[in-house]
Amino acid sequence: MLKYTEVSKAFGELVAVNKLNLNVEAGTILGFLGPNGAGKTTTIKMSCGLVKPTYGDIEAFGISISKSRKKYIKNIGAVLEGNRNIYWRLTPIENMEYFAGLRGISRKKIREKMDEYLEIFNLKEKRNVECGKLSRGMQQKVAICCAMIHEPRILFLDEPTLGLDVESVDSMENIIKKIISKDRIIIITSHDLKFVSDLCNRITIIHKGVLVLDKDISFLESYSDNITYIIETQVLQQEIKNDIHKNFPVYIEDNNNKTQIRITLKEDNEILEILNYLKEISIKLFNIRKVNFELKDVFMDIIKGDNGEYARSNFDI
Numbered sequence: 001m002l003k004y005t006e007v008s009k010a011f012g013e014l015v016a017v018n019k020l021n022l023n024v025e026a027g028t029i030l031g032f033l034g035p036n037g038a039g040k041t042t043t044i045k046m047s048c049g050l051v052k053p054t055y056g057d058i059e060a061f062g063i064s065i066s067k068s069r070k071k072y073i074k075n076i077g078a079v080l081e082g083n084r085n086i087y088w089r090l091t092p093i094e095n096m097e098y099f100a101g102l103r104g105i106s107r108k109k110i111r112e113k114m115d116e117y118l119e120i121f122n123l124k125e126k127r128n129v130e131c132g133k134l135s136r137g138m139q140q141k142v143a144i145c146c147a148m149i150h151e152p153r154i155l156f157l158d159e160p161t162l163g164l165d166v167e168s169v170d171s172m173e174n175i176i177k178k179i180i181s182k183d184r185i186i187i188i189t190s191h192d193l194k195f196v197s198d199l200c201n202r203i204t205i206i207h208k209g210v211l212v213l214d215k216d217i218s219f220l221e222s223y224s225d226n227i228t229y230i231i232e233t234q235v236l237q238q239e240i241k242n243d244i245h246k247n248f249p250v251y252i253e254d255n256n257n258k259t260q261i262r263i264t265l266k267e268d269n270e271i272l273e274i275l276n277y278l279k280e281i282s283i284k285l286f287n288i289r290k291v292n293f294e295l296k297d298v299f300m301d302i303i304k305g306d307n308g309e310y311a312r313s314n315f316d317i
């Protein structure tokens with residue numbers, strides 16, 4: 001189990017992570033979500049021993065990072081945000097050998113592991129190509145291979161789909177499904193909520209350093225009766241947006257010279273209320289469409305509010 005007890009990190013006055021308490025069981029693929037600046041990367045860096053918590057402790061399968069850092073780190077593998085996790089001038093094989101060497105694993109010993117990973121990650125044909133010449137998706141796969149070369153039981157993937165095309169996102173999803181096992185934990189941060197809800201069996205949301213949701217993915221099913229609409233209008237003034245926020249369970253964003261209002265309702269005809277409101281203030285409507293209720297709706301509901309302040313949720317979470 002991965003266990004966080006009161007884990008906190010302050011950078012001067014700014015509290016990036018505030019008393020995080022969380023237990024993650026083996027076999028879990030955890031979606032660790034939050035808006036920009038919520039504290040995700042700081043939490044991952046603390047979990048990898050790269051940033052020291054100001055307060056609190058993290059334990060990986062009973063080993064405490066504050067008491068036995070070296071032993072703790074053996075359980076951890078991580079691919080951090082960005083594309084600097086591997087050496088571009090080296091091939092996938094050379095990168096794996098290099099990272100194995102850093103962990104004190106001999107070339108001979110990892111040969112078998114490398115073959116297995118090249119197979120799983122579909123990298124066999126590219127084994128001797130410089131990583132700088134590979135696609136972004138392949139580079140990301142090599143980075144994961146390197147992070148797993150010492151067979152850690154806990155793997156952190158910070159934004160694994162960033163910059164990947166749809167096909168590569170699919171392939172990443174399949175690979176993560178292949179590498180999870182009942183004695184392993186995979187923790188993923190991502191802004192791609194579809195990827196997360198398709199893949200993860202548990203969802204946590206952190207907002208302004210505070211854990212605000214921790215649920216099994218099945219919790220979404222309890223909202224399957226909800227109906228979500230997207231209403232596209234002329235660009236709305238901030239005052240009007242604030243007023244809509246106050247009166248309706250919505251998420252509002254501007255997109256391509258339009259304002260998109262995403263609203264989740266219990267009954268279809270509740271849509272009339274907001275449409276009447278928009279009509280009364282003479283707002284031009286461009287489009288209305290029904291979409292599936294998604295993790296996105298819960299996520300946006302939790303983090304919405306004026307200036308991104310935590311607002312009371314419309315859902316029973």
Ligand SMILES: Nc1ncnc2c1ncn2[C@@H]1O[C@H](COP(=O)(O)OP(=O)(O)OP(=O)(O)O)[C@@H](O)[C@H]1O
Nearest residue numbers: 011014015016034035036037038039040041042043
């Ligand atoms: N080294 C640092 N020094 C000062 N402040 C920092 C440092 N690292 C992070 N922060 C601040 O801590 C807060 C949390 O940042 P963090 O990078 O953990 O967020 P995040 O959830 O990963 O965001 P994003 O989705 O944008 O990557 C932010 O306000 C950030 O500016």
